[in-house]
Amino acid sequence: MNYQQEIVRALQAACPLEEKELRDMLAVPPDPAMGDYALPCFRLAKTMRKAPPVIAQELCAALEKPACVERVEAVNGYVNFYLDKDGFSRSVLEAAEASPRFGSSEEGRGKTVCIDYSSINVAKPFGIHHLPSTAIGNSLGLIYRYLGYHTVSMNFLGDWGTQFGRMIVAYKKWGNREQVEHEGVKALVALYVRFHEEVDAHPELADEGRAWFKKIEEGDAEARQLFDWFKEITLKEVSRVYDKLGVTFDEYQGESFFANKTDQVIAELEEKHLLSDSDGAKVVFLEEEKMPPCLFVRSDGATLYVTRDIAAAFWRKEHYHFDKCLYVVAYQQDLHFRQWFRVVEKMGYDWAKDLVHVSFGMVSMADGAMSTRKGRVVLMEDVLDNAVEKVDEIIRQKNPNLENREEVARQVGIGAVLFSVLYTNRIKDTVFCMDNVLNFDGETAPYAQYTHARCCSVLRKAANFSFEGESDLSALNNPEAQAVLRAIDAFPAAVREAAARYEPYLVSRQVIEICKAFNKFYYEQRILDCPDAQARARLRLTRAACAVIRQGLALLGIQSPEKM
Ligand code: ARG
Numbered sequence: 001m002n003y004q005q006e007i008v009r010a011l012q013a014a015c016p017l018e019e020k021e022l023r024d025m026l027a028v029p030p031d032p033a034m035g036d037y038a039l040p041c042f043r044l045a046k047t048m049r050k051a052p053p054v055i056a057q058e059l060c061a062a063l064e065k066p067a068c069v070e071r072v073e074a075v076n077g078y079v080n081f082y083l084d085k086d087g088f089s090r091s092v093l094e095a096a097e098a099s100p101r102f103g104s105s106e107e108g109r110g111k112t113v114c115i116d117y118s119s120i121n122v123a124k125p126f127g128i129h130h131l132p133s134t135a136i137g138n139s140l141g142l143i144y145r146y147l148g149y150h151t152v153s154m155n156f157l158g159d160w161g162t163q164f165g166r167m168i169v170a171y172k173k174w175g176n177r178e179q180v181e182h183e184g185v186k187a188l189v190a191l192y193v194r195f196h197e198e199v200d201a202h203p204e205l206a207d208e209g210r211a212w213f214k215k216i217e218e219g220d221a222e223a224r225q226l227f228d229w230f231k232e233i234t235l236k237e238v239s240r241v242y243d244k245l246g247v248t249f250d251e252y253q254g255e256s257f258f259a260n261k262t263d264q265v266i267a268e269l270e271e272k273h274l275l276s277d278s279d280g281a282k283v284v285f286l287e288e289e290k291m292p293p294c295l296f297v298r299s300d301g302a303t304l305y306v307t308r309d310i311a312a313a314f315w316r317k318e319h320y321h322f323d324k325c326l327y328v329v330a331y332q333q334d335l336h337f338r339q340w341f342r343v344v345e346k347m348g349y350d351w352a353k354d355l356v357h358v359s360f361g362m363v364s365m366a367d368g369a370m371s372t373r374k375g376r377v378v379l380m381e382d383v384l385d386n387a388v389e390k391v392d393e394i395i396r397q398k399n400p401n402l403e404n405r406e407e408v409a410r411q412v413g414i415g416a417v418l419f420s421v422l423y424t425n426r427i428k429d430t431v432f433c434m435d436n437v438l439n440f441d442g443e444t445a446p447y448a449q450y451t452h453a454r455c456c457s458v459l460r461k462a463a464n465f466s467f468e469g470e471s472d473l474s475a476l477n478n479p480e481a482q483a484v485l486r487a488i489d490a491f492p493a494a495v496r497e498a499a500a501r502y503e504p505y506l507v508s509r510q511v512i513e514i515c516k517a518f519n520k521f522y523y524e525q526r527i528l529d530c531p532d533a534q535a536r537a538r539l540r541l542t543r544a545a546c547a548v549i550r551q552g553l554a555l556l557g558i559q560s561p562e563k564m
Pocket of ligand 1: 121156327
């Protein structure tokens with residue numbers, strides 16, 4: 001299916017440019033009437049000392065037409081290539097039919113990618129602000145596996161720090177076991193808030209908090225038991241939400257697991273003369289890198305997040321021999337990652353280059369329901385439940401007899417929420433608006449799922465139709481069918497690019513492209529109501545679109561019901 005390659009080769013024989021240059025220049029015109037591929041000749045004007053239209057004319061005349069091309073034309077400084085439509089249709093259909101895993105590959109064979117994502121904090125609510133990390137990390141795992149990589153998904157739990165000493169103080173003073181068992185994280189958060197309300201008037205509470213944290217560190221039985229219990233409560237709740245989302249992790253090795261591995265990091269930094277004293281604290285200066293110094297040991301001797309991160313990276317390298325370790329974490333931590341990646345490099349580890357911060361923007365609620373400043377958090381679980389409920393309502397109105405209504409509502413509701421943060425460039429902030437994410441006519445998961453169900457319904461109607469036999473591919477020689485084929489054809493490259501750029505939205509966009517093209521085709525062309533050989537060609541196209549939409553959504557962690 002390498003039309004681009006064939007065209008580049010033909011061009012190369014006819015002009016003095018390098019293959020790579022030609023490949024970069026060859027474009028896909030926005031309007032297919034201008035060809036399936038086009039070479040703009042403007043950049044050649046300088047070297048070839050001729051006007052672009054003249055260059056285009058000459059190239060066009062000198063070119064030996066590759067087999068996949070039906071016609072070549074020079075128009076206003078462009079050389080336009082029109083593919084042989086039957087050949088194109090055949091090759092796309094055959095490629096899509098060749099494997100149920102269209103676009104998958106073996107490029108990652110033997111390589112391991114660790115993905116650190118979602119990484120929630122113990123005794124803190126699982127809020128909607130964790131959605132991008134959770135959705136993007138999960139999707140990247142699916143995409144990398146599709147490309148043959150071995151992946152390890154890791155939830156780097158935030159389960160270490162003096163706040164856990166404060167939690168114990170608050171619990172012992174004002175808490176009660178039944179309430180915490182019953183209300184879960186909510187009760188823990190309330191205790192923590194109370195601690196901060198009271199600490200101003202009773203500063204001794206802070207000392208008590210530190211003392212209890214010290215006990216946790218030293219392994220005191222009571223302290224450890226409470227600490228483990230807080231964690232258990234949190235994990236129980238969080239697992240329920242991950243189950244709803246369909247997200248899983250290979251390990252939950254959190255900060256506490258690495259806390260006793262930080263001394264080695266500090267010792268190694270000392271040994272390599274990277275640490276400097278600064279007002280009683282120890283830092284690594286990063287002046288050359290134009291970054292503020294990175295703090296490693298505070299004057300009170302406490303260990304830090306950054307040290308645990310480095311200890312974790314060493315451990316992961318040693319255990320998994322990763323080729324890449326991705327950190328799917330909000331852009332607020334950009335500096336943190338830049339700093340410690342650089343520190344690892346300064347320590348002499350060349351694999352520092354394999355550490356990647358996959359940064360992303362913020363989510364806010366369109367109705368203003370969330371404000372970090374006011375400490376208002378919108379819970380992930382509430383958003384999910386609400387989405388499922390709303391979809392259920394919509395189905396009850398529009399398709400009251402649908403079998404498995406609840407299951408479909410769940411797949412569509414959850415899919416809609418996940419998709420909302422997978423449809424834009426990661427770094428863009430997203431404003432979450434329930435009506436928009438559930439809009440069946442918008443660029444949303446429900447729209448894609450609906451299109452998939454539409455394909456399924458066409459295929460169900462043709463259940464008795466045999467795919468064996470001749471296809472008349474001229475039935476696909478119309479702009480609508482060609483657009484569907486082009487969108488399907490571009491899917492494998494979108495998956496590859498998504499992995500290379502850590503951008504699942506390249507997949508979600510391609511899925512929407514296919515859906516839009518298919519719906520247009522569905523409205524403009526008869527699929528079943530035509531001679532058999534034509535119907536066969538159009539059904540094959542429908543079947544291919546159906547499979548690719550389903551697969552594309554699966555790579556985003558989204559399911560596709562067959563009926564909606
Ligand atoms: N728990 C942290 C937070 O909520 C995110 C941890 C990200 N992963 C890491 N290896 N630092 O901010």
